[in-house]
Amino acid sequence: MSFLKKLFGGGNSESAPAGDKVLGEEGYKDFLIKAIEMRAGSELQLAGIIEKSIGGELKTYRFVRADRMSSKDDLVALAFNKGRQIIDEQGERIFS
Template sequence: MSFLKRLFGGGAETNAEAGDKVFGEETYKGFLIKAIEMKAGSELQLAGTIEKEVDGELKTYRFVRADRMSSRDDLVALALSKGRQIIDEQGEGIFR
């Protein structure tokens, strides 16, 4: 996956194979949003996944944003909020 695609949240990569550390999760409109750990030096970078079973297959969309923070709680709140925004804007279209 290219650097820009990762940076701006493109792609339907699974986080299970990557072994990401999940900081928090929430179910929203039938999707599961997870805030995941992504270190950027001494800070945490905003990253998460959105999962949903579609036609019997678990689909996962990974998003990474440029925002960085030092607080894990802030990261979780912002990642879950960003996940809800992506779902509201794109719905199941994120898996295409």
């Protein structure tokens, strides 16, 4: 299953990758969703990070999707929507 997550843009790690430019943050159901800047040529690609503290340990899930846009505001809104959708569908299972 982890192979499929990595193949289709998901994956988990112990900490968020360094150097990500966070464009916006939103709390949702005890999770924190961060919209991050990911350049694809002259466009922005939909990407984000979902974080949650579980048992005193910060868990992180990074997602990247194929959607591309030119507006940072659109990117932030779509990243929050996608993050909420992932949380609603999978909950804490995204970290396993």
